[in-house]
Amino acid sequence: MSLIVEDGSGVAGAESYASVAQASAYHAARGATAWNDVDDKEAALRKATDYMLQTYRLAWKGYRVNPEQALDWPRYECYIPWLGKNSGDYLIPSNMVPFEVRSACMELALRTAAEDLNPDLTQQVLSSKVGPLSITYAETSPQYKRFRAVDMMLRHLLSGNGITAKVGRT
Numbered sequence: 001m002s003l004i005v006e007d008g009s010g011v012a013g014a015e016s017y018a019s020v021a022q023a024s025a026y027h028a029a030r031g032a033t034a035w036n037d038v039d040d041k042e043a044a045l046r047k048a049t050d051y052m053l054q055t056y057r058l059a060w061k062g063y064r065v066n067p068e069q070a071l072d073w074p075r076y077e078c079y080i081p082w083l084g085k086n087s088g089d090y091l092i093p094s095n096m097v098p099f100e101v102r103s104a105c106m107e108l109a110l111r112t113a114a115e116d117l118n119p120d121l122t123q124q125v126l127s128s129k130v131g132p133l134s135i136t137y138a139e140t141s142p143q144y145k146r147f148r149a150v151d152m153m154l155r156h157l158l159s160g161n162g163i164t165a166k167v168g169r170t
Helices: 020-029 033-037 041-056 099-112 148-157
Strands: 079-081 089-091 127-130 133-136
Touching (some): 020 041, 099 148
Antiparallel strands (some): 079 089, 127 133
């Protein structure tokens, strides 16, 4: 089955923000040779996109162009801080998927080859001892894994801290 990639037009049935060719070029440019060892690159990209949908769906700035589209991008009314000479915000065109979204997908695809991005959670261990080794976790530490590099890559595209959702009044 061939991977269906979102190109910014709201592709029906889109499964990924990046193609295998894009991911291969991205990782090669960054010296991530582990990507060459990924057996099923299409599956890795699908899992990465699924993770992004589950994690960021309610946190993206703006609104989906079409409520029926498979993925969260493209979006309209997505303003990000402009880093150029003039101050103000920049409107991301509603017919594109930002480079950062594609990059996050490709980063997560590499990670999904080595680990489950959304593992089932179990009771948090506060203290563990095996022989002379002992580990105690902080009670406030998250039980789930966060991918800081990806969160930082996407932060300007997210409302608030990326975990909170937008609230609308009617």
